[in-house]
Amino acid sequence: MNSQLEKIIKKYDSDKFRLMDILIDIQAEFGFISKEATHDVAKELNMAVVDVEQTLTFYHFFTQKSTGKNTVYLNDSAVACMMGREEIKKAFEEAAGCKFGENSADGLIGLYNTACIGMNDQEPAAIINGKVFTKLTPAVAQQIVSGLKAGKNVQDLYHQELGDGKNAAAEVKSMVRNNIRRRGQVILNDFTPGVALKTKLSSMQPKDVIDEVKKSNIRGRGGAGFPTGLKWDFCSRSTGEKRYVLCNADEGEPGTFKDRVLLTERPEMLFEGMAIGGYAVGADQGILYLRYEYKYLETYLEKVLEDARKDNRLGKNIGGVNGFDFDIRIQFGAGAYVCGEETALIESGEGKRGEPRDKPPFPVEKGYLNMPTVINNVETFCAVVKIIENGGNWYKQMGTEESSGTKLLSISGDCAQPGVYEIEWGMTISQMLEMVGASNVQAVQVSGPSGQIIGPKDFDRKICYGDLATGGSMIVVDKTRDMLKDIVLNFMEFFIEESCGSCTTCRIVPKLMKDRLVKILNGKGVMKDIADLEDWAKILPVSRCGLGQTAANPIATSIKNFRELYEAKVQKDVDYDCGFDMNKAVQASCAFVDRVPNAH
DSSP: OOHHHHHHHHHTTTOGGGHHHHHHHHHHHHSSOOHHHHHHHHHHTTOOHHHHHHHHTTSTTOOSSOOOSEEEEEEOOHHHHHTTHHHHHHHHHHHHTSOTTEEOTTSSEEEEEESOOSOGGGOSOEEETTEEEOSOOHHHHHHHHHHHHTTOOGGGGOOSOOOSGGGGSTTTOOOOOOOEEEOOSSTTSOOOTTHHHHHTGGGOOHHHHHHHHHHHTOBOTTSSOOBHHHHHHHHHHSOOSOOEEEEEEOOOSTTOOHHHHHHHHOHHHHHHHHHHHHHHHTOOEEEEEEOGGGGGGHHHHHHHHHHHHHTTSSBSSGGGOTTOOBEEEEEEOOSOGGGGSHHHHHHHHTTSOOOOOOSSSOTTTSOGGGSOEEEEEHHHHHHHHHHHHHOHHHHHTSBOSSSBSEEEEEEEESSSSOEEEEEETTOBHHHHHHHHTOOSEEEEEETSTTSEEEOGGGTTSBSSTTSSOOSSEEEEEETTSOHIIIIIHHHHHHHHHHOOSOSHHHHHHHHHHHHHHHHHHTTOOBHHHHHHHHHHHTTGGGSSSHHHHHTTHHHHHHHHHHHHHHHTTSBSSOSOOOOOOHHHHTHHHHHHTTOOTTOO
């Protein structure tokens, strides 16, 4: 076995539950994961080869062949396409001399598509050799390829100054910008690390912490909105040899980037919130599950963790509280939207495919390594710190009766000021659009592809759990866009690509719906096609997880709120059209044999 490979495996104590880390390190070292390496890993971890392979082949960023000495991953999200991605793609292909999905003939450049990378406020964007490039232009794309071919370091090819705040720190050195447009009273307000840990917990029992979180009425900020205090209470009462606190920083919902900003500017707050959660439920270990797209923050986050240990905000007897021991490690994903679902995240964290588990049991009963586990997202843990500092009643005074506190919104698309906004729950969509400088608005995609797309008749609705609930993504679409082609089709392709394939419904129905949408867009649709789409959408809620349950939403909600767009594209005087064009279907084969289609 290769000595470097052996060193990587030993780094993780030959622990099969650290398979994700092992594969990530192998790929970083060798550029890809060979069959030989796969077999060696299986042998050393005492696993079947097929179990290593099924993890390896599940994730977008793992590869079994070279992706080029220099690899470009260009974001293909809807907002990237709205902002000119197609021209950037063509420029990369022309400069590299290969198509996307291929390597150049000399092996120097590999061009690959990737789903949303959390940069919707500064598109078009790409990850190139692990570094993020934002606001790309065709000219910049060509310059980047020329520089890489000349052997330049990727960081020397930045076309913009380093970003604001901690983006410019020596451990990050990124051109990414925070774009914090509005600071509220909670998360983006002033913050001093350690206040809650060192001045509050010494006089509070774990139950007191849970009661204060319950009093605040805070609900999980990831989208589902389950009461945080109740979740912590359930976990604290569950039996197990050990308990865990996991932070879901997968942030894969297209249009969402608020957690990226918190990980950059508020990591101390996040880690403090996780520690408070550990104290409340009786856990001594936390895991930050971080999406691979944010790996450029790794060195910086590890330094923040080390500084917290030195300052006794992590480690032994934290804040002088005897027996309060808690530490955190970072676990990277490798590119899979479904891992944003909590049980899929756990599976991934254990080194497996990110396939959701059946529930019950719930993670608070049997989660990571089958032990009671609390899972909350970045924003939730950050908010808890201020709740413990200032009290649950203080927090409850903000927002609405059923939606207390503030909410971070990631707003992008057709607006003058895309970025992160901390608002109080209860703001209307109209107020939001005015705040971001949006005009001539056709629609707003609320909560990303898994949410709903609404039109002007709904712009007076409120952003809150009682009306328009959201995990944070808001995409503005103006009237110049072909909504069905530019937005709905893109979202359906995203769901098809990201399905884990476990449920028949999720594996098949979105593909059928996407094909029927394409038929309508090509002018072959009939009225029955619209009815079929509505009927098929009703099948998907039986899927196991949120991805499958919401995969029809782009089509279902656009039919509900913009039926006229569909009806304008279908044939009114035709009852049946299969949408099949024989001449087009045989065109390639006829060209191969040098025969003209339909010729006799």
